[in-house]
Amino acid sequence: MSAAAPASPAHPRRAIRPVGSRLELWSWYYFRVSGVLLLLLAFGHMAIMHIINNVDAIDYRFVAERWRTVGWRVYDWLLLFLALTHGQNGLRIIIDDYLHRPPWRAAAHTANWLLLVLFLLLGTVTIVTFQPPPPR
Amino acid sequence: MLSYRGREAYWAWLLHRLSGVGVMLFLFLHVLDTSLVLFGPEAYEMFVFLYRAPLFRVLEVGLAAAVLFHGLNGVRIIVIDFVADAAPLQRPLMYATWTAFLVLFLPAAFLMLRPVFFPTLGLLR
Numbered sequence: 615m616s617a618a619a620p621a622s623p624a625h626p627r628r629a630i631r632p633v634g635s636r637l638e639l640w641s642w643y644y645f646r647v648s649g650v651l652l653l654l655l656a657f658g659h660m661a662i663m664h665i666i667n668n669v670d671a672i673d674y675r676f677v678a679e680r681w682r683t684v685g686w687r688v689y690d691w692l693l694l695f696l697a698l699t700h701g702q703n704g705l706r707i708i709i710d711d712y713l714h715r716p717p718w719r720a721a722a723h724t725a726n727w728l729l730l731v732l733f734l735l736l737g738t739v740t741i742v743t744f745q746p747p748p749p750r
Numbered sequence: 751m752l753s754y755r756g757r758e759a760y761w762a763w764l765l766h767r768l769s770g771v772g773v774m775l776f777l778f779l780h781v782l783d784t785s786l787v788l789f790g791p792e793a794y795e796m797f798v799f800l801y802r803a804p805l806f807r808v809l810e811v812g813l814a815a816a817v818l819f820h821g822l823n824g825v826r827i828i829v830i831d832f833v834a835d836a837a838p839l840q841r842p843l844m845y846a847t848w849t850a851f852l853v854l855f856l857p858a859a860f861l862m863l864r865p866v867f868f869p870t871l872g873l874l875r
Contacts, residue, residue, distance in 0.1 A: 649821075653821050660818075664858075665862060669798060669810070674787060674794045678787075698781075704770045705774065708771070740787065
């Protein structure tokens with residue numbers, strides 16, 4: 615990264631906050647802030663849905679019962695938002711690293727933003743508008 | 751660069767990238783499958799049925815490994831970034847990351863695969 619301050623030659627891995635580009639600085643902090651939140655939300659989600667429960671137990675009724683509680687909808691939406699935006703940011707960096715020809719870069723960046731908007735919309739509509747059937 | 755490629759931190763960097771892309775691909779699929787709840791029980795369970803196949807249960811463990819590694823390696827990166835003069839800590843931090851990964855992953859993998867492949871193992875009934 616050309617904008618970075620010179621790294622110590624003995625320890626080239628040492629990460630350095632990007633300087634010079636406001637977007638890259640925000641992106642750098644966003645990875646870390648969203649990452650820490652995702653550590654709690656995603657590990658919690660994995661523990662609940664893959665260990666304490668698992669796909670044998672997860673069916674339509676499971677989702678309906680869970681989403682009767684607004685708190686779980688909030689949890690799931692936060693997880694959706696943070697995971698999609700953290701991942702989109704990662705894909706953006708990967709596109710910058712590996713795609714060099716301008717038309718491909720532009721197309722990939724556009725697709726990456728479109729995917730974020732599309733999946734954020736679909737996920738939000740799912741979590742917000744789902745109507746559980748009346749309890750039995 | 752020559753001294754970097756092929757060393758432990760390089761493999762951690764590469765695995766961070768690969769696990770990130772893998773989790774993101776699954777996330778797209780997962781948003782799609784969850785959206786099926788809007789179309790009723792039959793639509794949703796038609797898809798979840800797939801996830802119950804033994805092959806998917808193994809892939810699910812791969813997903814857990816990817817999420818776990820990505821998260822723990824992320825913590826390592828954050829510590830290196832925010833601790834002043836973390837250079838001498840690089841090696842112990844790398845060992846700590848992999849130790850934490852194994853300590854969490856091995857029991858998790860066992861608990862996830864037990865219902866599919868050895869449902870009575872370790873349970874007193």
